[in-house]
Amino acid sequence: MDADRVNTHTDARSETIRSATLELAQELGFAKLSIEAVAARAGVGKHTIYRRWPSKGALFLDAVLSSHETILEYPDTGDIVADLREQILAAVELLARPPLDGLFRSLLGEAQQDAAISAALNERFIAPQTQRTIDRLEKARDAGQLSPDLDLELAMSILSGPIYFQFLITAQPLTHDYIDRLLAALFAGLGPRP
């Protein structure tokens, strides 16, 4: 996928197309979403859409992420457990609850069959989120709030993996209680007490 096609287009017409995409995705679900329907709703030609996004998956990914990106910044109150909890809750509220949960699940399903969607998801969402996570944890580690030899490269999969597992595999609800217990268990570690 071209870098250009992954980047956010900021012109007004692109915003109109993204809004139409989100509206229609919520009305119809991801499976029934079509570029034709988005074009009609946005009042543009199909070519206008295909010039900006190579597929309906790429368009939907961009529409979701462009409308909400800033919510997923980490707060920095100086308390790393509280800040992680806040950020995980914000991500769960946005992506794993109505109205977007079914659409996000479909998009992640689509990424299993379409390498371009998987690449765009990583480039647009996972990689920057991983960098934010590392930056916030590095600061906390320097402040003595984390294990001094924490493997920062693994932190994203350790913190996010159980959340995605619950969302995509067991399909159980991501309650506040689950997130609190998860953070407690991850901080304490599985190993015996010294």
Next chain:
Amino acid sequence: MDADRVNTHTDARSETIRSATLELAQELGFAKLSIEAVAARAGVGKHTIYRRWPSKGALFLDAVLSSHETILEYPDTGDIVADLREQILAAVELLARPPLDGLFRSLLGEAQQDAAISAALNERFIAPQTQRTIDRLEKARDAGQLSPDLDLELAMSILSGPIYFQFLITAQPLTHDYIDRLLAALFAGLGPRP
């Protein structure tokens, strides 16, 4: 999905259908697999297949799991880290490497769109695997090899979540190094040293 349809059929004709399914899935990929093609390869009628499995996803899930289930038992050498490592490696070798990796990824993608596949996956694979994990960890906890207050209900998502995250989301290779570093980090915990 009926319990009966999730259960393993052990008659010879069912075995023939499962073998044909795995062969064809590896030749064609999950997207191009069809009940028609399986019926032709197995020398049975389509109805014979539909009487046993409600969809191609259910059939494929059963074919994969029936052929390999025993590999995913935990060894018990008395060393919990070694045994977890062994079991995770066996699961990764089976499901996240050729020839099955692309098919298993497709199946998990399908589970995002089809609640019956998701339910069957949990009933046939995730729930028993979770119980095996809890049983093995409970024994290790009683032997003093784990934190005495480890939250066993979370153990499956803590141990499996990062593996699925790497497999489904970042699509990075699941190397032995990654698994070793992951287990070390999970055992040590994220929190500061006391």
